[in-house]
Amino acid sequence: IATGKTAALLFKNFNNVKKIFIFEKKFFKIHWLELWSRTFFNKWDIVIDLRGSVISYFLFKKKKYVYKPINKNIHRLDELALLMKKKYLPLPSIPVLKKDIKKISKDFLKLKNSIAIGASANWPAKIWPSKNFVKLIKMILKEKKFGKKKSIVFFGSSKDLKNTEKIIKHFKKRRVKNFCGKLNLIEVAVYLKKCKIFIGNDSGLMHIASASGIPTLGLFGPSLESRYAPKGNNA
Template identity: 35%
Template sequence: MTKRILFISSTRVGDAILSTGLLNHLIGENPGARVTIACGPAAASLFEAVPNLERIIVLGKMAFSLHWPMLWALCAWRYWDMLVDLRNSPMYYVLAAGKRWRIGRSQEGVHRVRMLAGVIGLADAPPAPRLWTGAEHLELARRLVPDGPPVLAVGPTANWRAKTWPMARFMELINRLCASGGILPGARVAILGRDDERPMALGLIDAIPENRRIDLVGKLDLLDAYACLERCAFYVGNDSGLMHLAAASGIPTLGLFGPSPEKHYAPWGPLCDVAHTSIPYEEIFPAVFDHRNTGTLMESLSVDKTEEAARSLWRRAEGAKEAPQ
């Protein structure tokens, strides 16, 4: 009899990406199992190419938490061989399931990937995030990021302004990394971000020479962006879902951190690293903080420090290529 997995993932894109290693492990351990994903609207497209996908249930937040009764109504008529609840929802208790797991409370100093893997007892050997694409995503990526000089991918935006490194510093870093003595001399530059983030990124987009610019801001869904990132040589950007997308793609990924905890959300993978503000996370927030209106808190991260982190990561990536397999 065909097994069925109900995987209740996150509302936020970054957390949903970090959960995909756990999902991939379950799929690998249960060949042919039919998979139903429940997640927030922003993350839904991440799962469109999951193997043996039966359904994606999009959980938009509703008044009085009515999205949970809605999910129950859609799922209660079926027996689930495996139920994974990464939202600590009532579904853990009210749906009929064989094996069931749910996430616990956040643990101090434990990376989110390790915490998610711990749900099924794999915290000591956590499976890395993994996304799936279709032929249509790969074809679009080939058109948007055609063969040619290497591509430096940049994610200059974030979901709140306090996490955004100043655009002038991004431009200076791009100039250094793509200069004759940089890690990617003469590289093309791909700028990525959501459509609503375009005004924030426009100054940087316009500053890049047209013959080297690949403007992808607001033009891609998540799997298209992932496929484009796979064709790039290096990624640098603020702490965001896009950063986790780059890390999952396997390219060297440098995340820029300040007012977010890198110990929980640093990009995950052997070719990932962070550059962080000189002011530590625990001390960086002003007395009055509003994530909608407070400006950047990334001023204490210099271009020099970020460039050195990028060069160090690049040397590590080049060394990994030369290491015996």
């Protein structure tokens, strides 16, 4: 697997992943040259390039699949299935190990009926207004469906702290927990598996929630939900 540093952790628990090449974007696209130099001396059975780069053309391989737009009117996962000449691809999932579960904080385990919230995204237009999240959370806390005692848990990166605090300040501290910037992605997946439901903006966090197997409700703005909606049995 060749991926960025942040996402690399999501692949570490897959049994058939033997090596992870971590690379980060650099000026003049030097990162592609560096990746090529690290993979050139291998003989690959199959090379799958989801970025549509030229690197696969300069590797020793028996077969290659290079992404190019096929049908932008269908879901991205279905489009990748067409690329692989398959009827469908398996739904995304993130395996977690017992050692990962043991690392869950005692503070989190004390929470009951946790509702996960993802209040940010990497593009302002994708972010649902804070006041709307406040209204939604107030409704959830009154709703009996998820149990009398409910906890609202926020997930995200350290960049999401400011936006999340705008929402949290409207509630008593005992009702909300903010884990933004405190967990890596595999830890986020572990925590999400313990939540009743995830509600959040169109983001990577939304897809992690869906891949974790919990009920997932994605909030979409300008992006096409028909193409980028979370894929999962409970999404």
